[in-house]
Ligand SMILES: O=c1ccn([C@@H]2O[C@H](COP(=O)(O)OP(=O)(O)O[C@H]3O[C@H](CO)[C@@H](O)[C@H](O)[C@H]3O)[C@@H](O)[C@H]2O)c(=O)[nH]1
């Protein structure tokens with residue numbers, strides 16, 4: 001029996017990717033050969049394009065090395081639910097606070113948030129141990145109304161799910177497969193139809209409310225919303241449902257719209273998460289937190305138990321800060337036309353991170369340990385925690401110190417002390433509204449450690465990676481938790497506009513981290529970030545920077561054609577190096593896609609979108625950070641638009657996967673690059689040479705230029721498209737001017 005109890009609750013499995021390793025090494029070898037060739041070759045090769053190509057390729061090689069070490073030792077985990085249930089009886093299971101964030105009732109229709117919440121309420125976990133906190137940065141009466149209505153529906157939905165062991169617990173997805181799920185159980189059909197009707201009524205009530213300009217009567221409960229503005233309003237906290245400790249009813253549900261004032265910075269999602277952390281600290285103070293974006297729902301109702309296997313394991317307990325579940329998306333556009341499904345990448349890169357010090361924190365689908373969020377370091381309690389985090393060695397925090405770190409709320413400081421000491425807490429406190437309003441106010445964090453050493457960290461729009469990096473720097477590990485069926489499903493941008501804006505936000509936020517004092521290099525030098533984990537973080541935080549060499553490299557073939565020069569070894573044996581490199585790289589990425597069960601088209605779309613997002617979104621992300629560094633403008637968190645309902649495109653729609661355009665600057669680099677290539681190709685076709693006595697370009701340059709055009713095919717189509725499918729005239733002429741300048745400068749750099 002004793003033996004049974006000492007068995008680990010999860011195991012780590014190392015994945016063998018031998019083929020991938022061989023290919024990756026081969027690519028590295030070819031890159032080094034190419035660099036070597038450039039350095040050693042003599043003759044008339046020491047030209048400007050030759051040198052620029054050398055610089056870019058050196059960068060690609062360094063990037064490749066970081067990619068390789070990140071991918072080299074991938075791992076995943078296997079959890080043992082039976083061992084968990086033998087070790088911990090149901091009544092002893094720890095409490096879990098559930099956080100959901102929403103910020104805009106238009107971009108994030110409340111019905112989506114409602115589905116997320118419903119799926120959480122129906123988790124296979126004792127209801128009295130769960131409490132669901134919804135943060136609404138949109139301060140929307142509609143969202144509140146929707147949650148209230150959803151709570152009524154949940155009284156039926158939750159028992160239904162548990163009774164029939166439904167897998168997908170978000171009704172909008174569950175009722176998608178018409179009748180497919182009719183189980184042979186007595187009474188099921190009747191209950192199913194009743195549930196479906198109930199859900200339809202709920203959605204139409206919410207829809208009706210949304211259509212009216214004043215959604216709900218300004219009465220009673222809704223009074224508080226009558227004079228609010230999104231950017232200026234007092235805190236609104238509403239306990240929608242209580243739970244007095246009964247396990248067979250429903251979890252608590254709390255609606256929170258933190259105070260906003262135009263004078264204060266709100267730190268986007270990170271700010272919202274910190275407010276939820278404090279409010280939940282006052283109420284339920286669970287030792288674990290699961291956080292979901294409003295667009296993710298529970299797809300595996302047992303996921304809490306899986307995650308607890310990792311977090312409660314005797315080794316995991318001392319070492320693991322958080323358990324991250326993968327992000328998967330429903331209703332993907334066919335063949336991933338916009339390259340945003342992120343299937344192959346997380347499999348190889350994410351798995352790779354998981355085999356090092358740990359997977360990055362992805363902002364959603366993550367189980368946290370509250371004490372880690374409060375700034376504790378691993379394998380020690382508060383006694384030994386690092387000095388600069390406000391915790392002095394050897395002694396417990398004095399009350400004064402605790403206030404300096406966590407702020408002046410007595411209730412919260414008391415709850416935080418419980419967490420830091422690891423003592424239990426009375427779960428059934430009813431909320432002291434005055435205390436709660438205080439911890440949700442704009443100036444509560446003033447002169448405290450919130451956002452700096454405690455909670456979700458501020459300063460980057462990729463607050464998730466930043467916060468996770470901080471944990472890793474303290475020496476914590478993290479684990480990937482990916483049971484079957486997949487834990488959560490979410491909604492990804494449904495068009496290229498959303499996808500490109502998202503990549504811009506990510507790349508700028510990540511680059512911000514690289515330039516900040518949280519830079520992973522410092523983390524390794526002065527903290528406990530492991531060396532290879534650091535390289536992996538360098539890989540990810542330099543996304544924006546990659547746009548520069550890529551844009552240079554994309555312009556090089558055109559430059560060479562225009563100036564009648566070359567950047568590739570053209571004539572000699574040397575030309576086989578880049579040619580093989582190109583082929584091997586493509587075979588390698590293609591095989592990774594096929595092995596992940598994806599189609600050839602998906603692979604190509606991902607390649608193409610990789611080039612487009614790097615040269616457009618990441619470049620703008622890079623510029624945004626430069627402007628931020630120069631204090632000219634600050635970065636903003638542009639919220640991704642969520643599709644209201646699963647798009648029932650009938651497949652016949654020829655516009656599925658088509659690019660749409662607007663006047664945003666994000667399309668300027670791409671359109672310009674396209675014009676430059678077209679000019680170059682046109683000139684080479686006509687045999688029209690601006691510079692007569694150049695060394696001559698070869699087939700390599702023409703091939704590369706044509707390849708770039710192929711990647712930019714959606715832009716080429718956009719030149720002739722109409723309406724939203726066409727590139728706006730303003731972008732076209734700006735690009736033409738830039739392309740003309742480029743050609744002009746090209747011909748100017750080479751004297752005839
Ligand atoms: O001021 C804000 C802005 C955003 N959000 C919420 O943040 C979440 C993520 O926003 P979304 O527009 O869906 O961004 P995504 O690009 O889909 O999010 C990814 O990237 C973000 C960091 O850029 C992470 O925070 C997310 O967890 C991760 O899923 C949503 O629930 C929003 O409601 C807020 O609560 N307050």
Ligand SMILES: [Mn+2]
Nearest residue numbers: 293295491640
């Ligand atoms: Mn999202």
